[in-house]
Amino acid sequence: MRIGFTKMHGLGNDFVVLDGRDAPLPVIDMRLASALADRRTGIGCDQLILLETSNVADFRMRIFNADGSEVGACGNATRAVGLLHGAPARIETGGGIVAASPVENGISVDMGEPRFAWEEIPLAYAMDTLSMPVGWDGLDAPVAVNVGNPHAVFFVADCDAVDLAAIGPEIEHDPLFPERVNVNVATVDARDAIRLHVWERGVGLTRACGTGACATAVAAMRRSLCDREATVTLPGGTLRIAWGNDDRILMTGPASESFRGIFDTDDYPPTA
Known part of the structure; x- marks a missing residue:
């Protein structure tokens, strides 16, 4: 299956963003997340970010670290996703709902309490x-x-x-x-x-x-x-x-898009 991605970063903390809000993504497990994050054999990133639909916010953001472990929050990724979305948004995360808004000098994020x-x-x-x-x-x-x-x-x-x-x-x-x-x-x-x-x-x-x-x-x-x-x-x-x-904590800073591309899940088969 071929999947489009967006490579982004916040102050050099870099992400591969997969957007599943309009069309469902395949199951992303720990193995595939770590394979995509590998800087030698994958796309390369600190975190893999999945965007999904949400019943409680504008959309949901899931975060996988480079080792494949899923975590609840990532401030830099929230700014990057806020830039990608291009408008104020409430975002469901494993750590709670956060809010991101474009501002003159980047993206401002209400990180909660x-x-x-x-x-x-x-x-x-x-x-x-x-x-x-x-x-x-x-x-x-x-x-x-x-x-x-x-x-x-x-x-x-x-x-x-x-x-x-x-x-x-x-x-x-x-x-x-x-x-x-x-x-x-x-x-x-x-x-x-x-x-x-x-x-x-x-x-x-x-x-x-x-x-x-x-x-x-x-x-x-x-x-x-x-x-x-x-x-x-x-x-x-x-x-x-x-x-x-x-x-509540308010974090403000820049985020950037690096490039866009496509990968094929068949290139990352399960190991025996």
């Missing part, structure tokens, strides 16, 4: 999520935040000096996090400026992570390290994050 209770992250057992009494090789006392998916945020003097490629996998797979975790290492440079590196579960080091930027900004705000609106700078670029008095 962050969650902080230990069982909402989730963690394996109860603890303070504002300053978790745990650490890994010099990274300690993280903040835990769920913004549709789980994040652990570490504040350090210089995030550029942390070997996140080495320590990220250990934290991601620690038994403390039963659904694994996204690992954020951040430096607060000013009351409105944060630098950030992210190890994304199921992906690895990423040039940008929208939910990571949201989680990190909210974590810094909860600790009174910055104001309620801040610029988060990642290797791929910057996002503007505002945490309103209504407790």
Whole structure:
């Protein structure tokens, strides 16, 4: 079966988008998702995005990481899908309903309310999520935040000096996090400026992570390290994050379409 796709990215965090809103797509399982995401033998992406019809929103967005695991939220992908849709939209995701709207400097996304209770992250057992009494090789006392998916945020003097490629996998797979975790290492440079590196579960080091930027900004705000609106700078670029008095997170930043193409599912047969 031949299927059209759109290759997109938000600050270098890239996606293959399959649009099944007008015509049903074939079953996309973990095997096919990871095969399409492979940068040597597939199309190549950090996440595979499926658009489907929805009974509760304008449409539904499903998100598969590069390893084929399905996750609940992706901020950069939401901006990309908002660009593709071309109009304000309410989007159903596994992490809840979000809203995307085109604005002058990109796409603005209402990411909803962050969650902080230990069982909402989730963690394996109860603890303070504002300053978790745990650490890994010099990274300690993280903040835990769920913004549709789980994040652990570490504040350090210089995030550029942390070997996140080495320590990220250990934290991601620690038994403390039963659904694994996204690992954020951040430096607060000013009351409105944060630098950030992210190890994304199921992906690895990423040039940008929208939910990571949201989680990190909210974590810094909860600790009174910055104001309620801040610029988060990642290797791929910057996002503007505002945490309103209504407790909802607003993320604003660019998204781009790279190219369009067609693949044939017969080129990705099940392995024996």
